[in-house]
Amino acid sequence: MRQTSWALFVTFACLARVPPVAARVATVPLDVRVDGGTVRGAAEHGVIAFKGIPYAAPPVGALRWAPPQPVKPWTGVRPALHFGPDCAQLPTPGDDAPLRTLPREDCLYVNVWRPKVSASRGLPVMVWVYGGGFVDGGTSPAVYDGTEFARDGVVLVSFNYRLGNFGLFAFPALTRQSHGGPLGDYFFMDQIAALQWVRRNVAAFGGDPHNVTVFGESAGGMSVNALLMSPLARGLFARAIIESGAGRDSPYPPKPLSGPADSAEARGLRLARHLGVDGSGADALAELRALPAEKLVDGLNMNTEDDDPTYTGGLILDSRLYPGAPTDVYAKGGGARVPVMIGANTDEISRLRAPSFAVLWSRFGADSAAARALYDPDGKRTLQEVCDTAGADQWMVEPARAIARILSARGQRVYEYRFGYVATSLRSTFSRAPHASEIPYAFDTVRAHYGEQTSRADEAMAHAMHAYWVAFAKTGRPDPAGLPAWPEYHAGTDRLMSFGARGPVPEADPWKRRLDITERLAHREGH
Numbered sequence: 001m002r003q004t005s006w007a008l009f010v011t012f013a014c015l016a017r018v019p020p021v022a023a024r025v026a027t028v029p030l031d032v033r034v035d036g037g038t039v040r041g042a043a044e045h046g047v048i049a050f051k052g053i054p055y056a057a058p059p060v061g062a063l064r065w066a067p068p069q070p071v072k073p074w075t076g077v078r079p080a081l082h083f084g085p086d087c088a089q090l091p092t093p094g095d096d097a098p099l100r101t102l103p104r105e106d107c108l109y110v111n112v113w114r115p116k117v118s119a120s121r122g123l124p125v126m127v128w129v130y131g132g133g134f135v136d137g138g139t140s141p142a143v144y145d146g147t148e149f150a151r152d153g154v155v156l157v158s159f160n161y162r163l164g165n166f167g168l169f170a171f172p173a174l175t176r177q178s179h180g181g182p183l184g185d186y187f188f189m190d191q192i193a194a195l196q197w198v199r200r201n202v203a204a205f206g207g208d209p210h211n212v213t214v215f216g217e218s219a220g221g222m223s224v225n226a227l228l229m230s231p232l233a234r235g236l237f238a239r240a241i242i243e244s245g246a247g248r249d250s251p252y253p254p255k256p257l258s259g260p261a262d263s264a265e266a267r268g269l270r271l272a273r274h275l276g277v278d279g280s281g282a283d284a285l286a287e288l289r290a291l292p293a294e295k296l297v298d299g300l301n302m303n304t305e306d307d308d309p310t311y312t313g314g315l316i317l318d319s320r321l322y323p324g325a326p327t328d329v330y331a332k333g334g335g336a337r338v339p340v341m342i343g344a345n346t347d348e349i350s351r352l353r354a355p356s357f358a359v360l361w362s363r364f365g366a367d368s369a370a371a372r373a374l375y376d377p378d379g380k381r382t383l384q385e386v387c388d389t390a391g392a393d394q395w396m397v398e399p400a401r402a403i404a405r406i407l408s409a410r411g412q413r414v415y416e417y418r419f420g421y422v423a424t425s426l427r428s429t430f431s432r433a434p435h436a437s438e439i440p441y442a443f444d445t446v447r448a449h450y451g452e453q454t455s456r457a458d459e460a461m462a463h464a465m466h467a468y469w470v471a472f473a474k475t476g477r478p479d480p481a482g483l484p485a486w487p488e489y490h491a492g493t494d495r496l497m498s499f500g501a502r503g504p505v506p507e508a509d510p511w512k513r514r515l516d517i518t519e520r521l522a523h524r525e526g527h
Helices: 003-012 147-151 172-177 186-205 219-229 264-274 282-290 293-297 326-331 357-362 365-375 383-409 446-453 456-475 512-524
Strands: 031-034 037-040 042-044 047-054 077-079 109-115 123-129 155-159 207-217 239-243 340-345 414-419 495-500 503-508
Touching (some): 047 147, 123 456, 147 155, 147 456, 155 186, 186 219, 207 456, 219 239, 340 383, 357 365, 357 383, 365 512, 446 456, 456 495, 456 503
Parallel strands (some): 037 077, 123 207, 207 239, 414 495
Antiparallel strands (some): 031 037, 047 109, 495 503
């Protein structure tokens, strides 16, 4: 698509939407039979939505820090009209995806959006995994609404998973009682249970259980990497989209379950003492399970987790749930061999700090002069600005490219992107796209996020980006009609799809030199 074509797309994209489902036979029923009983959804915005369906038993009492258990059956028809509670947390102030529920520990619920009309065969399914640093987040935010996916012929599923001290925790008594079962990463157990629910139940909503795309952003993108690596998730999805999902061990190295002073169990014992519980046996565990959920939240959110010495923080190593850094696991041949879309934004999260420019440049070793020329070419940037850019490359951008290189080299179809589009109302403040800002474009929910400040150009970018996500879910190739062809990623050409003010533009990675020196730095530091 030439530039003039993108201008025409901006002009006309908001005027009409082509109905996606060609075979329109009849409207579908509002009552659906699922695990546990019958649920009743509601027609809204031209689709049918089912909200707050339990996919596992409430993880409370004796089920706190236990693998998800089957739902308790109900009688009659259960209304599925409202979101279930998002999981227990202290929401981070100013979050771009604010919750619309009162969080609770009883939170393992799933939501489904599907087209209002029936189709002649099973529809593609997309399963969303939200981000929030594994301490915040939920399915209720307006930007995660699945309506536009359903309008475009996709069954969209979202689900809640445990967070913070409920989702990531280890304790000696738990280890002794596990009988060799998985431990610690309870949020991953929830995610696998939700995907298993989809496999068993999505056909009742018109979806094809063998055509499932799992996609997530930030902690959700990290989760997609974990699902790709986990043998327990094998066969539960056919393709994956990783949005800003890191991929190397830095800056939060995973922790062993037990042993060292900073192991997950050691952190769990520290949390117990902090909460007034002594000991490491069954009695202490019973005391911890009896604590009010509000006490277990313990002030954790994205603003406080980095400095909390009692929170486990890093993911817990487990060959069944999280075997290690994705770049290492994939390089050794591990992980599901499915088509993958992967990318990051132009203004990503950074945790890099340095006391001086001299210390910062010295980290790059023989590439120090090149790093200075690439990150601060005119010598006018502040140390913090350079750390933010270099740190974003190290944590999010280069690992996405590294995963694309590894997977494509072993024969998987991989499509890399770089999201740099800034909403027109923010261009006087931001020149690059912040972390997570691509989400309302992928969901085509920009108006829910920007309200009356949403421009026609914003909506056109949302329609276009959303169309790529939908096309990938339908066929495994992001090739919507009327938009530029997205080239498969290969290291030799290093081509990606750039989503920016010029529209979707396939191009050779303009940050190649920066990412090359970042890659060498990662190898020197053992990441």
